[in-house]
Amino acid sequence: MCVRCDQGQYPVNGVTCLECTAGKAVTEDGAGCEDCDAGEYSGAGAGTCIQCTAGTAAATGAAECIACDAGTYAAAGSATCGACEPGTADEDNDSSTACTGCAAVGATTDSEPTSPTAPTLSAPPPIS
Secondary structure, eight states, X not given: OOOOOOTTEEEETTTEEEEOOTTEEEOTTSSSEEEOOTTEEOOTTOSSOEEOOTTEEOOTTBSSOEEOXXXXXXXXXXXXXXXXXXXXXXXTOOTTSOOEEHHHHTOOXXXXXXXXXXXXXXXXXXXX
16 A cells, blocks of 8 residues: 655655655655755745745755845845945845946945045235
């Protein structure tokens, strides 16, 4: 007699069913579990892995996606969060939206603040 397993489970010796642990999903052939790919996650008993949303990332075999820090960005399905490229910034402090070019927002990413050039002052004319 063969056992029929629920979604997120796989048969063992045709007698019992086991559940995949978090970070794994049932293989295509239903014979066991395999790690979720980088950029995906799953909870315990998952039938499939779920893609991380923009602004989050996950390593291979992750049980959850981790939110990116401010100043970084990750597209949906990313394995890691990346710093904004030179010349771009996380202007909206939202790691789920792409970094924008500084020219687009009228700013610079230089670490040293820029200041306007001070006007040149002339000495006053002599008093007669």
